[in-house]
Amino acid sequence: MGDPAGDVAARAAFCELYDELQRLAHRRLGRARHTALDTVALLHETFLKLDGKVASVAGRGQFMALAGKAMRQVIANYLRDRQAQKRGGGLERITLHTGLSGAATDTDALDLESGMQALEQLDPRLVELVECHFYGGMEFSEIAALRGCSERTVYRDWQCARAWLHARLGAPT
Numbered sequence: 048m049g050d051p052a053g054d055v056a057a058r059a060a061f062c063e064l065y066d067e068l069q070r071l072a073h074r075r076l077g078r079a080r081h082t083a084l085d086t087v088a089l090l091h092e093t094f095l096k097l098d099g100k101v102a103s104v105a106g107r108g109q110f111m112a113l114a115g116k117a118m119r120q121v122i123a124n125y126l127r128d129r130q131a132q133k134r135g136g137g138l139e140r141i142t143l144h145t146g147l148s149g150a151a152t153d154t155d156a157l158d159l160e161s162g163m164q165a166l167e168q169l170d171p172r173l174v175e176l177v178e179c180h181f182y183g184g185m186e187f188s189e190i191a192a193l194r195g196c197s198e199r200t201v202y203r204d205w206q207c208a209r210a211w212l213h214a215r216l217g218a219p220t
Contacts, residue, residue: 060110061094068093068114071184075122084125092121108185108193112175115183123160130157162215166208173208180205 061068072089096117167174179185179193187205191198 061097064107064110067184071182072118074184075118075182089118089121093117096121108189111183111185111189112179112193115178115181115185119160119163119178119182122156126157158216159212162212165215166211173204173211176201176204177208177212
């Protein structure tokens, strides 16, 4: 059983940011094709994934970073389960938009997850940045404040992570 005070804090934070989290979930799944995972399901699975982890969170930025990480895990787990059910069938495709290139890039979400895991072995800090910005919807200024560094440093790290993932996935930068 979890800490009752922590549970209340988690629910309060989740309720306060529900609309923003719903927009993020909708954006992540907005272009998904033939998937049973919808915005509400992603949002609620994310909440369940956060259970017990929110008690130590100090503010909005840390909560959104944690929610971004949980959302990434929920999507990856869903797609892995779906792939296992299909037993060798085609992978579920989700269009992911980085917000920097101006055009959406079709990238398989499982390949992205594999790339994120490989990047985590090299630099976990860059993976946290991708989780905060891409999955958590945080602005560079918010991430900079959370990390205690300049916005320019965050942007440079974003460019590095993005270029590394594009190279890993064979996508144009």
